[in-house]
Amino acid sequence: MSADKPLRADARRKREALLAKAREVFDAGDFFDLRFDDFARLAGVGTGTLYRHFPTREALAEAVYRGEVATLCDRARRLQATMPAAEALATFLRGMVDHIAAHKGLARTLATLMADRSGALAEGSRALEQAVTDLVAAAVRDGAVRDDVDAGAVMMALHGIGAAHDRPGWRTEADDVITLVLDGLRRPR
Amino acid sequence: MSADKPLRADARRKREALLAKAREVFDAGDFFDLRFDDFARLAGVGTGTLYRHFPTREALAEAVYRGEVATLCDRARRLQATMPAAEALATFLRGMVDHIAAHKGLARTLATLMADRSGALAEGSRALEQAVTDLVAAAVRDGAVRDDVDAGAVMMALHGIGAAHDRPGWRTEADDVITLVLDGLRRPR
DNA sequence: CAAGATATGGAGATGATCTCCACTTGTCAA
DNA sequence: TTGACAAGTGGAGATCATCTCCATATCTTG
Numbered sequence: 001m002s003a004d005k006p007l008r009a010d011a012r013r014k015r016e017a018l019l020a021k022a023r024e025v026f027d028a029g030d031f032f033d034l035r036f037d038d039f040a041r042l043a044g045v046g047t048g049t050l051y052r053h054f055p056t057r058e059a060l061a062e063a064v065y066r067g068e069v070a071t072l073c074d075r076a077r078r079l080q081a082t083m084p085a086a087e088a089l090a091t092f093l094r095g096m097v098d099h100i101a102a103h104k105g106l107a108r109t110l111a112t113l114m115a116d117r118s119g120a121l122a123e124g125s126r127a128l129e130q131a132v133t134d135l136v137a138a139a140v141r142d143g144a145v146r147d148d149v150d151a152g153a154v155m156m157a158l159h160g161i162g163a164a165h166d167r168p169g170w171r172t173e174a175d176d177v178i179t180l181v182l183d184g185l186r187r188p189r
Numbered sequence: 190m191s192a193d194k195p196l197r198a199d200a201r202r203k204r205e206a207l208l209a210k211a212r213e214v215f216d217a218g219d220f221f222d223l224r225f226d227d228f229a230r231l232a233g234v235g236t237g238t239l240y241r242h243f244p245t246r247e248a249l250a251e252a253v254y255r256g257e258v259a260t261l262c263d264r265a266r267r268l269q270a271t272m273p274a275a276e277a278l279a280t281f282l283r284g285m286v287d288h289i290a291a292h293k294g295l296a297r298t299l300a301t302l303m304a305d306r307s308g309a310l311a312e313g314s315r316a317l318e319q320a321v322t323d324l325v326a327a328a329v330r331d332g333a334v335r336d337d338v339d340a341g342a343v344m345m346a347l348h349g350i351g352a353a354h355d356r357p358g359w360r361t362e363a364d365d366v367i368t369l370v371l372d373g374l375r376r377p378r
Numbered sequence: 379c380a381a382g383a384t385a386t387g388g389a390g391a392t393g394a395t396c397t398c399c400a401c402t403t404g405t406c407a408a
Numbered sequence: 409t410t411g412a413c414a415a416g417t418g419g420a421g422a423t424c425a426t427c428t429c430c431a432t433a434t435c436t437t438g
Contacts, residue, residue, distance in 0.1 A: 008384055008435060037388095037423060046387030049429060108304075113299075115304040115352055153365035154356055160349020163304055169341055177340035180373030188372050197404060197415055224394060226419095235418030240396060 015053050019044045022064050028185055029105030032112060061113050065124045068106065074100065076131035086144035089135045090182055093154075097174045101175070111163040129155050139185075146187045159180050204242050208231045211253050218294030219303060220250070250302050254313045257295065262286065265320035275333035276326045279371055282343075285361045289351055300352040318344050325374075334374045346370050 007015070021043035025031050034042075036057060040050035054060035075095065079088040100107045132154055137143035160176045196204070214220050223231075225246060229239035243249035252336035264284065268277040289296045321343055328334035350363045 010434065011385060014386080036427090037425070039320055040387090047427075048387055048429080049385075052385075053426090077195070104347055111352070112301075112304040115300040139271045149356065149365045149368060150362050152356060152362040156353045156356070156366050157369070158349070158364050159353045160345045160347070163352040164345045164348045167341060167345070170341065171339040173339050173345050174339045177345050179338060180342055180346070181369050182373070184369030184373030185373070199403065200416060203417085228419090236396075237398080237418050238416075240401070241416075244396090 002056075005112070011053075014045050016050055017047060018050065018053055018060070022060050023067075024149070026061075026064055026109050027103060027105045029108050031057075031105075031109045042047060050111060058113060061109060062124055065110060065113075068103075069124050069128045073127050073131045077134060078134060080138060084144075085135070085138035085142045089139050089145070089185075092132075092135055093182065094175075094176045096158060097161065097171075097178060100165070100174070101171060104165055107162045107165045114163070126156075132158075136185075143187070145185045149185065153187075154181060195300065200242075203234050203238055203353060207234060207239065207242055207249070208252060211286060212256075215250075215253055215298050216292060216294045216298050220246075220294075220298045220340050229374070248296060249311055253295075257292075258313050258317045261285070262316050262320045265324060268313075269324060269327060273333075274324070274327035274331045278328050278334070281321075281324055282347075282367045284366075285347060286350065286360075286367060289363070290353070290360060293354055296351045296354045300354060303348070314344075321347075328374075332376070335376045338374065343370060343374075 021039070022031075025034060025039065025042070036050070037047045040047045043050070054063065061134055076092050078089075079092050082088075083091070129152070133151040136145060136151040136154060140147045161177055164170065164173070167173060210228070211220075214223060214228065214231070225239070226236045229236045231240070243252065265277075265281050268281050271277075272280070318341070322340040325334060325340040325343060329336045346366055350366055353359065353362070356362060
């Protein structure tokens with residue numbers, strides 16, 4: 001799946017510079033207001049080099065996204081190991097909102113990508129989705145959560161939270177969505 | 190707010206042609222794969238005319254969106270008038286999923302726009318949001334729905350459903366989101 | 379330290395978007 | 409009707425972002 005060829009020293013340096021600057025621009029939310037060529041300049045790299053490393057905007061975004069997702073998945077695993085399943089799920093989802101709140105620009109960027117050509121992020125997302133699925137499955141096993149609702153629904157709700165990044169009452173509404181999801185997930189009756 | 194100037198006869202005809210073709214292209218989901226100039230051709234109109242009527246892709250999309258929203262709002266009002274509030278809310282949300290399912294291309298288009306420059310659709314959305322808010326408020330008044338959750342959260346969830354249009358198990362997951370929201374909305378305890 | 383392999387930058391080709399204006403079409407007063 | 413002015417049209421070409429190509433520079437290895 002990964003035929004990682006050893007990268008030449010300067011190549012790795014440039015690649016790193018690009019990723020670092022990309023993270024910065026993402027967080028500022030300027031990713032789509034910036035000419036791709038200008039981005040190369042910003043990172044101190046020729047356009048040719050930019051395109052060699054990341055043939056498209058999406059490719060670059062995906063690379064940044066990978067790091068984000070890895071962090072979140074770690075968190076999920078740690079939570080799952082140290083508390084009851086239902087609590088782990090709740091904590092994770094609440095934390096997710098915190099995370100998005102702290103990286104609005106990134107949320108905006110990713111939402112755009114998702115909508116545009118969702119294929120681009122599909123692989124990166126898969127890991128996150130797996131983490132959520134695991135959390136839900138564990139809670140179901142504990143009997144704390146109904147078993148007739150797909151974990152994908154939770155992903156969809158998260159998606160909505162991320163996509164609606166610029167609503168005025170975002171924070172409150174996002175928290176409310178999580179509340180609805182968590183209460184809805186409790187076995188009804 | 191609206192200084193509607195009387196439009197000349199031929200101008201109105203062209204405008205109508207553009208909107209009609211736009212609706213068609215939207216529904217096919219090809220809106221973003223099409224050169225804007227080519228779209229003018231498709232509608233049998235010069236590029237100048239296209240740009241005069243709709244200075245940007247977003248402007249055109251918004252115009253189409255208005256019609257969609259109007260239909261949905263009507264439905265909401267009709268439901269609210271003919272059945273108990275809680276039932277009206279449930280029926281409306283379920284119907285919303287049907288509607289999106291029947292217009293996947295449109296959903297895709299709108300999701301892209303929302304993410305890109307969400308300001309563009311803000312005004313059109315407001316009407317829809319008002320309808321949802323009304324439905325929820327009525328259900329709260331009936332005591333069928335908790336009052337500590339903002340109706341905006343429901344909008345966010347709907348947003349997520351629309352934005353995630355291309356997940357493989359979309360239909361099932363979308364229905365599940367509605368289930369979670371509705372069950373979550375019932376006064377807990 | 380040579381020689382081959384690998385990577386770089388940026389000038390310019392490509393192709394989409396948007397502007398501009400000479401011309402056409404509609405409107406309305408006489 | 410018709411003349412005259414206003415309103416609208418279309419599409420050639422200016423403009424601008426994306427992406428390619430390759431002469432040059434930099435690493436690596438024997």
